[in-house]
Amino acid sequence: MGRGKPMRKRFWRLRSNPLRRRDDIVEGWVVAAVWTVAVVGGTTVGLVAAHATEATLDQQRAQRHPVNAVLVADVPKPTVGKWSSGDKTLAKVRWTTPDGSSRTDRTLVDTGLKSGTHLVVWQDGRGTLVTEPPSATEAAVEGAVMGGFAGMSLVGGVYAVGALARWRLDQRRMAGWDREWDLIGPKWGHRTG
Incomplete structure (x- = not known):
């Protein structure tokens, strides 16, 4: 078996062949x-x-830029239950925006922190809290x-x-074969079925 034979089989559709159809x-x-x-x-x-x-x-x-924020209220440790991860919760923080104004909003923080704890949060150019990039x-x-x-x-x-x-x-x-069989089949004689 030569090396050229498998290649010929692979591209048989593109070769000249009397049985090849359009x-x-x-x-x-x-x-x-x-x-x-x-x-x-x-x-x-x-x-x-x-x-x-x-x-x-x-x-x-x-x-996005990190900014120092202060926790506004205590964040109690939750009771660990079936549906609680117990490590993060939403809490209110206060920070200063790039224009110098003070803002307060909620973000995810670790549980068990006390009011006044300093945190690092991320803000965009308008001073809105965003996730860390x-x-x-x-x-x-x-x-x-x-x-x-x-x-x-x-x-x-x-x-x-x-x-x-x-x-x-x-x-x-398949439709072409059916048409051809309808033309050739009766010439072969008796059909079964």
């Missing part, structure tokens, strides 16, 4: 297009999504995950379209 040629091109779009498009979409995610998270890191490493991981999901979504969609096209070609081939 649908076989179309199916060969559909398979080639699906693979090309899946590999090139999936990679491209994945990289673009990863870079966009990282850029958004980098922008959050640039726009992800670190550069966390942003890179999140970008990779989002890029992977985006790329795989495109590949899944392309594969589904290709499978639908091939299914439709199979239906056309």
Whole structure:
């Protein structure tokens, strides 16, 4: 068995063959297009999504700033129950915004803290409380995950379209065989059934 034989089998739809139908040629091109779009498009979409995610998270890191806040009231330790994690709860804190005004709002803090405890909270440029932005490493991981999901979504969609096209070609081939059998079958003599 030579090395060229498996390659010939793989691309049989594109070779000259007396039994080859137009649908076989179309199916060969559909398979080639699906693979090309899946590999090139999936990679491209994945990289673009990863870079966009990282850029958004980098922008959050640039726009959000830590600020010192003071706990307004005691935060009791909850009784640990079936539905309680017991480590964080919403509590009221007070901080100063970039324009110098004092604000009060609720944020997640550790339980068991006393009123007057100093905390670090994060705010945006308008002085609104926001969550802490992800670190550069966390942003890179999140970008990779989002890029992977985006790329795989495109590949899944392309594969589904290709499978639908091939299914439709199979239906056309079956209908053609039925028509041909209706023409040739009676010439063979007695039919059973």
